Amino acid sequence: MALETKQTWRLRLRPLHRGWNIELFLGGGVFGAMVLAAVFAPLLAPYDPTAQDLANALSGPSAAHPLGTDNLGRDTWSRLLFGARSDLGIAVLAVLFPFALGTIVGALCGYFRGWFDTLVMRIADVVSAFPFFVLVITLVFVFGNGPMSIFLAISLVSWVSYARIVRAETLLIRSRDFIQSCETGGLGTARIVIRHVLPNTATQAIVFAMSDVVGNIGVIVTLSYFGLGIVPPTPDWGQMISDGQQFLASGNYSLVLIPGAAVILASLSLTFLGDGIANALRAKR
Numbered sequence: 001m002a003l004e005t006k007q008t009w010r011l012r013l014r015p016l017h018r019g020w021n022i023e024l025f026l027g028g029g030v031f032g033a034m035v036l037a038a039v040f041a042p043l044l045a046p047y048d049p050t051a052q053d054l055a056n057a058l059s060g061p062s063a064a065h066p067l068g069t070d071n072l073g074r075d076t077w078s079r080l081l082f083g084a085r086s087d088l089g090i091a092v093l094a095v096l097f098p099f100a101l102g103t104i105v106g107a108l109c110g111y112f113r114g115w116f117d118t119l120v121m122r123i124a125d126v127v128s129a130f131p132f133f134v135l136v137i138t139l140v141f142v143f144g145n146g147p148m149s150i151f152l153a154i155s156l157v158s159w160v161s162y163a164r165i166v167r168a169e170t171l172l173i174r175s176r177d178f179i180q181s182c183e184t185g186g187l188g189t190a191r192i193v194i195r196h197v198l199p200n201t202a203t204q205a206i207v208f209a210m211s212d213v214v215g216n217i218g219v220i221v222t223l224s225y226f227g228l229g230i231v232p233p234t235p236d237w238g239q240m241i242s243d244g245q246q247f248l249a250s251g252n253y254s255l256v257l258i259p260g261a262a263v264i265l266a267s268l269s270l271t272f273l274g275d276g277i278a279n280a281l282r283a284k285r
Contacts, residue, residue, distance in 0.1 A: 024276025030269035034262075038084040045078035050233040058252055070240070070255055071247060080262060082235040088266065090147050091216035094154040095209050101155075102162025103205050107197050109163065110170025117167070124160045132157060136219055137228065145231050150223060154216055161212070162205050169201035203281050210274030214267045221263055237263055 037044060046064075053073030060068045067076035109117040127135070139153035174197075223229030224238030232239060237259040244255025 021276050021280055023272045024280055027269045027272030027274070027276055030265065031273055034084060034266055034269065035088060037081055038088050041078075041081040041085050045075070045081045047075040047078045049074060049078040049082040049235045051075075058247065058250075061254075067258055068254055070243060076240075076254070076258060079235040079240060080237075080258060083237045083240060083259065084262065084266075086147065086230055086234060086236050087217055087220050087238075090150055090220055091213050094151050094158065094216050095212050097151075097155045098158035098212075099162055099205060099209050102159040102164075103166045103198065103202050105159070106163035106166030106168075106205075107170050107193055107201055110167040110201075111174055111193055111197055120163065121167075124163055127157060127160045132215070133219065133222070137223065140223060140228055145228060147230060150220055150229060154219060158212060158216075161208065165204050165208055166201050169204060170197055173197055173200050207274055207278045207281070210270050210277065214270045217263060217266055217270075 051074065053069065055073065056065070056069050057071055057073040058069065059065060059073075062068070065075050065077065067080065069075055070079070105120055109120050135157050136150075136153045139156060140149050143149035143152055220229055220236075221238035221241070224236040225242045227242070229238060230236040240259040241256050244252065244259075247255055
């Protein structure tokens with residue numbers, strides 16, 4: 001009897017478990033919470049992230065400062081929240097423009113082919129010939145420091161990946177029967193591309209966008225760590241790691257570990273979110 005009951009529960013739970021998209025819920029929940037914390041940073045932060053209090057410099061966690069203070073007495077929790085606002089905001093925005101541009105260009109290249117496809121792909125080859133980090137750093141040098149410079153630098157380089165992905169998908173879709181039926185039925189080119197090609201080719205680009213946000217966070221944090229990114233006193237995770245590194249010898253590990261943990265948590269949540277979206281789209285197909 002006990003064995004039968006156990007087997008019955010397994011049969012009931014197995015379909016429910018298979019229906020769960022754990023990666024999507026876990027990644028989306030954690031990253032969504034981080035985004036909400038960044039959006040509502042002015043309400044959640046107890047202090048001005050740039051306000052200095054030298055009398056309380058390098059103090060440990062307390063009721064007044066839950067995560068302690070840095071070498072200038074600035075509240076670490078407040079700086080962490082506003083740093084998320086800077087880093088996550090730029091990282092997400094720097095994906096939206098390349099995603100839109102690369103998806104449209106890639107679809108047009110794959111559908112029309114010919115001289116337009118050749119021209120765009122040769123430009124993509126030139127951009128891809130240089131390492132991503134090197135090209136972004138070079139462009140930031142040219143444009144100067146600041147959020148807008150980072151956004152422009154990443155956008156001018158990242159569109160290539162989306163264009164290649166969508167172009168490859170479009171070349172496969174282009175020969176399908178339903179596309180040929182649309183052309184035979186007299187549908188306009190714009191309508192075919194917008195209503196039939198893009199919805200069937202943007203799936204891989206959406207999944208890639210999640211990993212692209214992770215890469216953007218790494219670029220932004222790295223640039224700020226070396227003093228090439230967001231200009232002080234605007235809070236930034238890379239800047240917090242750089243400032244706290246000099247106090248590791250005195251035992252103030254939290255100044256580096258806390259922003260470093262935020263970078264890792266954001267990256268892991270986006271990785272899970274990307275896997276969850278891929279699983280959901282795969283199941284839908």
